[in-house]
Amino acid sequence: xPEYILRVKNLTKYFEIKMGLFQSLLRKELPKVHAVDGISxxxxxxxxxxxxxxxxxxxxxxxxxxxxxxxxxxGEIYFKEQNxxxxxxxxxxxxxxxxxxxxxxxxxxxxxxxxxxxIITEPCRIQGLFSSWKDLExxxxxxLEAVGLTPPExxxxxxxxxxxxxxxxRVAIARAFITDPDFIVADEPVSMLDASIRSEVTRLIxxxxxxxGTSFLYITHDLALARxxxxxxxxxxxxxxxxxxxxxxxxxxxxxxxxxxxxxxVPVPDPTARRTKVVISGEVPSPINxxxxxxxHTRCPYVKDLCRKEEPQLREIEKEHWVACHFPLx
Amino acid sequence: xxxxxDVENLTIHYWTLRGYVHAVDDISFSINKGxxxxxxxxxxxxxxxxxxxxxRLLPHNATMKGKILFxxxxxxxxxxxxxxxxxxxxxxxxxxxxxxxxxxxxxxxGEQIAEAIMLHExxxxxxxxxxxxxxxxxxxVKAERADRYPHELSGGLKQRTMIAMxxxxxxxxxxxxxxxxxxxxxxxxxxxxxxxxIQEKLGLTLIFxxxxxxxxxxTCNKVAIMYAxxxxxxGEVVTVYKEPLHPYTxxxxxxxxxxxGRKTELVAIPGFPPDLLYxxxxxxxHPRCDYAMEICRKEEPKGFFDGKRFIACHLYSKGG
Numbered sequence: 114x115p116e117y118i119l120r121v122k123n124l125t126k127y128f129e130i131k132m133g134l135f136q137s138l139l140r141k142e143l144p145k146v147h148a149v150d151g152i153s154x155x156x157x158x159x160x161x162x163x164x165x166x167x168x169x170x171x172x173x174x175x176x177x178x179x180x181x182x183x184x185x186x187x188g189e190i191y192f193k194e195q196n197x198x199x200x201x202x203x204x205x206x207x208x209x210x211x212x213x214x215x216x217x218x219x220x221x222x223x224x225x226x227x228x229x230x231x232i233i234t235e236p237c238r239i240q241g242l243f244s245s246w247k248d249l250e251x252x253x254x255x256x257l258e259a260v261g262l263t264p265p266e267x268x269x270x271x272x273x274x275x276x277x278x279x280x281x282x283r284v285a286i287a288r289a290f291i292t293d294p295d296f297i298v299a300d301e302p303v304s305m306l307d308a309s310i311r312s313e314v315t316r317l318i319x320x321x322x323x324x325x326g327t328s329f330l331y332i333t334h335d336l337a338l339a340r341x342x343x344x345x346x347x348x349x350x351x352x353x354x355x356x357x358x359x360x361x362x363x364x365x366x367x368x369x370x371x372x373x374x375x376x377x378x379v380p381v382p383d384p385t386a387r388r389t390k391v392v393i394s395g396e397v398p399s400p401i402n403x404x405x406x407x408x409x410h411t412r413c414p415y416v417k418d419l420c421r422k423e424e425p426q427l428r429e430i431e432k433e434h435w436v437a438c439h440f441p442l443x
Numbered sequence: 444x445x446x447x448x449d450v451e452n453l454t455i456h457y458w459t460l461r462g463y464v465h466a467v468d469d470i471s472f473s474i475n476k477g478x479x480x481x482x483x484x485x486x487x488x489x490x491x492x493x494x495x496x497x498x499r500l501l502p503h504n505a506t507m508k509g510k511i512l513f514x515x516x517x518x519x520x521x522x523x524x525x526x527x528x529x530x531x532x533x534x535x536x537x538x539x540x541x542x543x544x545x546x547x548x549x550x551x552x553g554e555q556i557a558e559a560i561m562l563h564e565x566x567x568x569x570x571x572x573x574x575x576x577x578x579x580x581x582x583x584v585k586a587e588r589a590d591r592y593p594h595e596l597s598g599g600l601k602q603r604t605m606i607a608m609x610x611x612x613x614x615x616x617x618x619x620x621x622x623x624x625x626x627x628x629x630x631x632x633x634x635x636x637x638x639x640x641i642q643e644k645l646g647l648t649l650i651f652x653x654x655x656x657x658x659x660x661x662t663c664n665k666v667a668i669m670y671a672x673x674x675x676x677x678g679e680v681v682t683v684y685k686e687p688l689h690p691y692t693x694x695x696x697x698x699x700x701x702x703x704g705r706k707t708e709l710v711a712i713p714g715f716p717p718d719l720l721y722x723x724x725x726x727x728x729h730p731r732c733d734y735a736m737e738i739c740r741k742e743e744p745k746g747f748f749d750g751k752r753f754i755a756c757h758l759y760s761k762g763g
Binding site: 167280309311315316334336340341364375376377379382384385393396397 | 486628631632654655680710
């Protein structure tokens with residue numbers, strides 16, 4: 114039995130839509146955005162877990178729910194076998210010493226009025242993880258060196274606007290790693306960066322995670338990147354996990370029609386690659402009124418009557434390979 | 444055969460308070476009728492500036508030198524009002540980056556397309572509407588949707604509308620500037636498919652600007668790789684992708700993880716793109732290049748054509 118650092122069970126988040134007075138008097142119930150709708154997964158200790166999906170599928174919300182930056186509607190989150198949703202505000206705050214997050218956009222996630230030193234040591238100051246100012250400075254230098262911002266003295270008292278996009282994201286990575294957390298959520302950390310910078314930052318993350326044995330939830334829309342980094346991946350569609358398993362299994366033997374469509378759509382930098390391109394039609398339906406039955410049935414090329422009526426549950430079709438489809442492709 | 448578009452020594456500088464930004468520096472390329480040329484490079488390498496230069500849509504602080512020959516005429520010599528009436532949109536049209544922000548939010552999409560037609564051609568409103576509907580149909584937006592407003596459409600449909608609009612006056616050359624950046628993979632694949640089909644159906648010539656090399660592999664037959672305002676390598680897509688010669692092209696191609704084939708290590712390019720206010724002397728890539736030699740720091744490599752492709756690198760110019 115592998116040891117899990119994080120277990121998520123039936124996690125659900127509905128965002129209520131605000132309405133005017135008149136509308137809300139007429140309606141019995143406010144409409145809700147079904148952002149995350151009963152998802153479950155487990156992350157092993159020290160592994161990188163990929164959460165893949167298109168925009169609006171709920172992957173970012175999931176990341177934020179785990180750290181309780183957004184309060185879930187229902188469900189359970191076990192971090193080291195402790196239910197995070199039972200903790201009060203102060204206990205949760207202490208817990209965040211062990212859980213950190215790297216946000217998507219380094220232009221928005223760093224406070225422009227704080228120096229890099231202030232930014233990266235803020236978690237230590239909040240958590241009280243330092244003995245003296247000197248200690249804080251040493252810590253900051255060490256972590257800056259680890260993320261490749263050398264010499265660290267050059268960067269300590271600069272401001273975010275004085276460094277490039279790639280360096281900003283390194284600062285955000287340094288901030289996440291400075292408390293030496295056991296678990297990090299990374300929400301598309303390289304999607305805003307240029308191609309040549311992207312590969313370097315990706316490699317940096319991979320090396321840091323492997324060196325420190327941190328467990329990692331990597332949220333991305335880029336399947337090729339998820340394949341490069343992650344041991345397990347889960348594919349989300351409209352707030353549900355449709356397929357999860359070992360990365361190689363999911364990518365080379367996709368069982369859900371959505372996964373296979375997603376894979377077929379990934380562009381390949383090889384002009385001679387002749388692939389059978391099955392491009393599915395239509396776009397993701399609204400999460401306010403998700404379709405009944407299987408949520409993918411409106412776009413699925415293999416749709417049958419059952420799919421329109423009954424919602425498929427995740428089931429294990431081979432070892433460690435789960436799929437939520439009535440008629441899996443395997 | 445005479446090329447459709449022949450750009451010679453195009454140089455575009457932006458004047459700023461800190462000095463001149465050398466956004467595009469002495470680039471030359473040509474494109475034949477019916478070809479699809481992909482322009483690839485990182486952000487800030489000058490690819491969008493070069494395209495805006497061809498359309499003469501640059502801001503006032505830009506200066507442009509060189510020749511842009513389109514069907515034998517130099518576009519830079521044509522007076523602006525003639526250019527606007529005769530060339531832009533009738534001959535050369537564009538699909539802008541970020542369709543979400545390029546459409547007017549309070550005008551129906553059919554009307555926006557009809558407006559472009561009526562501005563350039565002497566047709567009645569009814570006829571322009573009919574043509575707008577036909578164009579929408581061509582790119583896979585149902586003709587009934589012509590009287591919808593942009594906010595009623597999804598991102599993919601808006602992008603298709605932009606493509607339909609670029610086709611409004613039957614142009615010969617369409618410049619697509621990152622037409623799929625804000626879209627999801629599946630929608631992106633749908634839009635690319637539409638673009639490819641239309642290109643074949645109407646015999647369009649296409650310039651496709653993107654930072655994603657894989658999109659060029661899927662849509663174009665020729666590719667030009669830009670770095671810091673220069674074209675470093677240019678040729679048939681198959682030649683360049685199978686055997687990249689310039690160190691930058693090699694690194695760029697290896698920087699993308701692949702979904703197919705074996706799992707390989709990602710190659711990182713050290714450093715970051717140069718500041719175009721003060722581009723490095725000699726070859727602009729030398730501070731990040733593994734093979735940088737003495738000459739690279741001093742002398743700018745003169746690009747040459749080796750029979751199959753254009754390449755600007757000292758590694759190859761000295762018979763190496």
